[in-house]
Amino acid sequence: MTHSNDNKEYLSLNFLENPNAVALITNSSQVTFKSLSRLVKNAANKLLNAGVSNNCNCAIISENNIDFIISVIALWKIGTVPVPLNIRLTNQELNNQIKFTDCAYVLIHKEIKSKFSFETGTTVIEIPFYDSVQPIDSDHEIELNFDKNSLILFTSGSSDKPKAVVFTFGNFHSSALQTYKLSGARQNDTWLASLPLYHIGGFMIFIRALFNRSTLLLPGPLTNESLTTFINEHNPSFISFVSTQLLRITSAKTAPNSKLKALFIGGGPIEKNMLLEAIKLGWPIIKVYGSTETCSMVSALDLRKKLIKLDSAGKAIQDNSITILGKNKGEVLIEGLSVANGYYKEESQNLINGKFHSNDYGFIDEDGYLFIEGRIDDIIISGGENINANEITNTLLENILIADVYTFGVKDKQWGQSVACAVVPAKTGLNENMIRDYLKSKIASYKIPKNIYIIKSIPKTALGKVRKEELLKMLSLY
Known part of the structure; x- marks a missing residue:
């Protein structure tokens, strides 16, 4: 329920409005809102005892599980900003993001803790951690002020360096x-x-x-x-x-x-x-x-x-x-x-006067x-012609012999840029000549890729976005 106080809007989370309703279902258990309230309070107590304070940032490294959920809500309860990190990152990448977002504390799930090591000065707290402690109070309500920072989350970083987005x-x-x-x-x-x-x-x-x-x-x-x-x-x-x-x-x-x-x-x-x-x-x-x-x-x-x-x-x-x-x-x-106010410690041309410049065309x-x-940056300018990489990709995906495609521009001394594409075959036997012959009747000749790379798979993020730098390295183009 939303409220207003001193001209400030806030959301009230009261888990006992419907205490016996099911909040979470996992492979092994069901958790009611009443139980979730207790678990969150216990977790908040543990965090305070460990020295985590309000108005600071705290990293979370965990799979999708109940412990992730409880950790986030517990951090909100004590006024701390959660910073969930991608568990697929390398150890160095994680440490870089922890340092960049000024996280003195890291909550990490016990099942993956052994995979990572952290720099001196970082306090590591293992989760789950809420079974052996007592609730801090009987308060079942959490006030979330609309203008207060709620989360810092890194962009997927499919090509450029990921940015840390700050939400309210x-x-x-x-x-x-x-x-x-x-x-x-x-x-x-x-x-x-x-x-x-x-x-x-x-x-x-x-x-x-x-x-x-x-x-x-x-x-x-x-x-x-x-x-x-x-x-x-x-x-x-x-x-x-x-x-x-x-x-x-x-x-x-x-x-x-x-x-x-x-x-x-x-x-x-x-x-x-x-x-x-x-x-x-x-x-x-x-x-x-x-x-x-x-x-x-x-x-x-x-x-x-x-x-x-x-x-x-x-x-x-x-x-x-x-x-x-x-x-x-x-x-x-x-x-x-719903558009974020900005990035953490960064001025950007993407967020200007409340408008997000998406870089989408x-x-x-x-x-x-x-x-x-x-x-x-998917617009390839070759010999003065603007070529839409997405048009070529979509045309190729209409071919039943092709499972996946990524089209991109590469530097070319003669043309400025030339068109290239990485193709994942749906069946064996597909070759470059077959691809070019198929395109000849579909698109203008200047749009046909000069270089075609047939590969087994295109590296992507968990959300399906192409990891461009990784792909270019695979193709020895980076």
């Missing part, structure tokens, strides 16, 4: 409300934590469940098997997938669970035929667009209602404004209460639908 509770509240209105979510719904909690797409699943006092389903490891099992056993109301996860269910001809209200699809480009196949199987899809800086989704294409403009990113969700920098096509600018059509044609 107001950002979370606005984003959650927008999603409820879009999807028709109710308090008795269940939300599947189907994406990593250390990415914004996963973290906002947790927020949507928590702020609505709904049930969060925690399947543990995000393998296809564990997700499928959890979906079959617990029949979630809402699921969020990226394109690689959607591909698995369409390839397996998997039908949706009976109580599913919506499957949110985002995290990058989605191939139209894949969407149509999923819809044919009965999946109630909402295609969404957003980023870390926008607190996840800011536009949506609700395909549960009608099939229209499948190539688009839909329309701006309520309370967001999306405009284009330029006359017809250009950079996508986003404004709204696109346009808005006459009906108000947003179309994303790629990243600004």
